[in-house]
Amino acid sequence: MNLVLLGPPGAGKGTQAKLICERYELIHLSTGDLLRAEITKGGDLGIKLEEIINAGKLVSNEIIIEVIKKFINSNKKKKGYLFDGFPRNIEQAELLHTLLKSINQVIKCVLLIDVSNDILKQRILSRREKEGRSDDNEETLLNRLNTYITETTPLINYYEQIDLLKKIVGEGEISHINQRINDAVEEI
Numbered sequence: 001m002n003l004v005l006l007g008p009p010g011a012g013k014g015t016q017a018k019l020i021c022e023r024y025e026l027i028h029l030s031t032g033d034l035l036r037a038e039i040t041k042g043g044d045l046g047i048k049l050e051e052i053i054n055a056g057k058l059v060s061n062e063i064i065i066e067v068i069k070k071f072i073n074s075n076k077k078k079k080g081y082l083f084d085g086f087p088r089n090i091e092q093a094e095l096l097h098t099l100l101k102s103i104n105q106v107i108k109c110v111l112l113i114d115v116s117n118d119i120l121k122q123r124i125l126s127r128r129e130k131e132g133r134s135d136d137n138e139e140t141l142l143n144r145l146n147t148y149i150t151e152t153t154p155l156i157n158y159y160e161q162i163d164l165l166k167k168i169v170g171e172g173e174i175s176h177i178n179q180r181i182n183d184a185v186e187e188i
Helices: 013-024 031-041 043-054 061-073 090-101 117-131 138-161 174-186
Strands: 003-006 027-030 081-084 109-114 165-169
Touching: 003 013, 003 138, 013 027, 013 081, 013 174, 027 031, 027 061, 031 043, 031 061, 031 081, 061 090, 090 138, 109 138, 109 174, 117 138, 138 165, 165 174
Parallel strands: 003 081, 003 109, 027 081, 109 165
Antiparallel strands: none
């Protein structure tokens, strides 16, 4: 079973992804984590990625699909994947579809964690204090939100039209949000 987890920065995707993967025995494929790992490795790609991410922009489709393909190829014998942070636009969705089709798999459900902008800002600034992530500041958050709205809103409509999208209220207790997600997944 392959799932996609969508939501704006600070929606709690990382927190919920861990719970989802544990319950359904999926591999958490976080593009953010994969990209941060590349940054940690250093080199030209790492430096380029760091500049892009810190500016709140999206990494090119060509780079991200290669990073994902590499990850999937090294983790083939699993029950499925939870795609967190990818796709972020329709072109990426089509690339993911093509990649999965090449290994005889499909997306079963797209979960959208919906959170108000005020809550997002509180979460991001709190996360910066706790985790020390350089991309967690108010200016970058605004850039990332604008990018999310511009790039991802059409993707939400795309998945809604093909009846894969399930909207989840992403505010409240973590356990309550997770129960809403589990209820949605159990319906598929």
